[in-house]
Amino acid sequence: KNEVEQSPQNLTAQEGEFITINCSYSVGISALHWLQQHPGGGIVSLFMLSSGKKKHGRLIATINIQEKHSSLHITASHPRDSAVYICAVRPIRGGARQLTFGSGTQLTVLP
Amino acid sequence: EADIYQTPRYLVIGTGKKITLECSQTMGHDKMYWYQQDPGMELHLIHYSYGVNSTEKGDLSSESTVSRIRTEHFPLTLESARPSHTSQYLCASSPQGGYSEAFFGQGTRLTVV
Secondary structure, X not given: OOOEEEEXXXXXXXXXXXXXXXXXEOOXXXXXXXXXXXXXXXXXXXXXXXXXXXXXXXXXXXXXXXXXXXXXXXXXXXXXXXXXXXXXXXEOOOHHHOOEEOOOEEEEEEO | OOXXXXXXXXXXXXXXXXXXXXXXXXXXXXXXXXXXXXXXXXXXXXXXXXXXXXXXEOOOOOOOEEOOOOOOEOOEEEOOOOHHHOEXXXXXXXXXXXXXXXXXXXXXXXXXX
């Protein structure tokens, strides 16, 4: 079983919809990252958080350390939000591994 | 915007050729990483470095090798490419410290024919 599980694996939404992507993990962590990967392959870091909630534009990320769960929300979704969203955790005992990645959520926003 | 660059972005090469994937960062980060990612799959760490002259193998076994002669460069080399090496390779860097953000390059999509 992967230490980081994301759901859903694939998500199709209409433009303007509110979107939620979930991430559950099974190890103690010092931080959790949400990453965005576009079809060209490049990865952009959206958020790094260890508690509470962060907001950047239309993106909101929350984390519940006790429940080992994080969510990424996109408000007023747009076709340009179409990408793979990856949850990655930094295990407390990860050492050199630095980050453990989920398999990603493929988001497609239709106009 | 992150200052970490990978070249080439795309590479198609014949079996048996030697290839080097370049990764450079201008942020002065000590830690650098190479990840391999097959389509639709997780990223897997194949090499990492904590500084000049420091290189270690990651979680996923790889036939590639790396070097870290300068802080800003972390090239990955395959001595004899095979079709099984076809994948995407992502380079990342982060500063020292346990609570630090990772910055990723654009990736190199390698196809060995």
